[in-house]
Amino acid sequence: EIVMTQSPATLSVSPGERVTLSCRASQSISTKLAWYQQKPGQAPRLLLYGASSRATDVPARFSASGSGTEFTLTISSLQSEDFAVYYCQQYDNRPPWTFGQGTKVEI
Amino acid sequence: EVQLLESGGGLVQPGGSLRLSCAASGFTFSTYAMTWIRQAPGKGLEWVSGLSAGGDATYYVDSVAGRFTISRDNSENRLYLQMNSLRAEDSAIYYCAKNSGTIALREVFDSWGQGTLITVSS
Numbered sequence: 001e002i003v004m005t006q007s008p009a010t011l012s013v014s015p016g017e018r019v020t021l022s023c024r025a026s027q028s029i030s031t032k033l034a035w036y037q038q039k040p041g042q043a044p045r046l047l048l049y050g051a052s053s054r055a056t057d058v059p060a061r062f063s064a065s066g067s068g069t070e071f072t073l074t075i076s077s078l079q080s081e082d083f084a085v086y087y088c089q090q091y092d093n094r095p096p097w098t099f100g101q102g103t104k105v106e107i
Numbered sequence: 108e109v110q111l112l113e114s115g116g117g118l119v120q121p122g123g124s125l126r127l128s129c130a131a132s133g134f135t136f137s138t139y140a141m142t143w144i145r146q147a148p149g150k151g152l153e154w155v156s157g158l159s160a161g162g163d164a165t166y167y168v169d170s171v172a173g174r175f176t177i178s179r180d181n182s183e184n185r186l187y188l189q190m191n192s193l194r195a196e197d198s199a200i201y202y203c204a205k206n207s208g209t210i211a212l213r214e215v216f217d218s219w220g221q222g223t224l225i226t227v228s229s
Contacts, residue, residue, distance in 0.1 A: 034215045036152075043202055043219040044152065055217060087152055091213050095166040099152040 002026050002090050006100035013105060019075040021103045023088035028068045032092035035064055035073045038102075039084045047086075048073070075105075083107060109133040109218040111203045116223030123193050123227070129186040129203030129220055137161075137181035140211035143188050145199035146222070155201070156188065157211035164211055171197075193227045200224050 003026040013019055023033065031051035036044040046055040048064040051071060061076040075082055088100040115127040129141070143155040156177040157166040165177055176189040186203055201223055204216035 032213060036216075038152075043221050044216075045219070046215055046217045049207070049215040049217075089152070089154075089215075091215060094212065095154070095157065096168045097154040097157075099154070101151045 001096055002029060002092070002098050004088055004090055004098050004100035006086075006088055006103045008103060009101070010104045010106060012107070013078055014107070015078055015080055017078050019078050019082075019105060021073040021086055021105075023066075023071040023073070023100050025069045025071075025090055029090045029092035031067050032090055033064075033066065033071050034089045034091060035062075036087045036089065036099075037082075037084045038087065044087065078105070109205060111205065111218060111220030113201065113203050113220045113223040116201065116225050118226045118228065119193055120229050121194060121227055124189070124191045125193065125225060127188040127190065127201055127203075127223060127225075131184045131186065131203075131205070134205065134218075136179075136184040138209060140206035140209055140214060141177075141179060141186045142204045142206055142211070142216055143177060143186075144202045144204055144216065144219075145197075145225075146202070147196075147199040150199075153199075157206070158186070159211045160209040166211060190225070193225075195227050198225055198227045 005024045033051045034049040035047045038044040085102045110132045112130045142157045158177045174192045178187045203220040205218040206214040208214040
């Protein structure tokens with residue numbers, strides 16, 4: 001099983017700041033990496049996939065990069081609606097597909 | 108607009124059974140793989156099971172293999188999860204999710220339902 005590790009666990013930021021979240025895979029997953037956003041009481045939402053492609057209707061302030069075992073999600077200028085928990089997920093090769101433990105972005 | 112609506116959750120005793128259902132609309136259900144993902148209260152996300160569009164390929168996380176069965180009815184646009192021999196550690200919100208592709212392999216989950224809560228307790 002591929003273990004996904006996210007850092008930091010919690011990020012305290014102010015609106016307008018640039019935010020970078022990290023995700024590391026226990027083995028190479030090429031670019032088979034997705035990012036999801038989950039707000040309190042809501043289901044997760046797909047943000048990015050293929051390590052850097054934005055999903056439908058995702059604002060351009062969200063970007064991602066990486067390959068192999070190291071990945072980052074960047075929010076260029078944090079908006080109030082971006083305060084949430086962000087999860088990375090690998091989907092390389094075969095199941096089980098695994099998620100990181102999440103990074104909470106808080107005010 | 109893709110809509111996924113889960114039902115069937117509730118309180119069940121350890122060792123009991125429950126069947127979850129997910130009603131899908133807004134897309135051609137029969138051409139997409141589907142997935143169940145769960146989230147224990149206050150915890151992270153765990154992939155549980157996936158099913159190909161045609162229903163011929165199934166995948167399970169080891170902790171539920173042999174106890175849970177995923178299935179679908181493409182004529183009714185419904186996804187199911189039959190859960191047997193339930194344990195306390197199965198307590199979670201169960202989300203139905205639409206895959207980005209057909210085969211349930213190397214795909215992302217591009218739409219999610221709101222989830223249904225399962226509590227396993229005596």
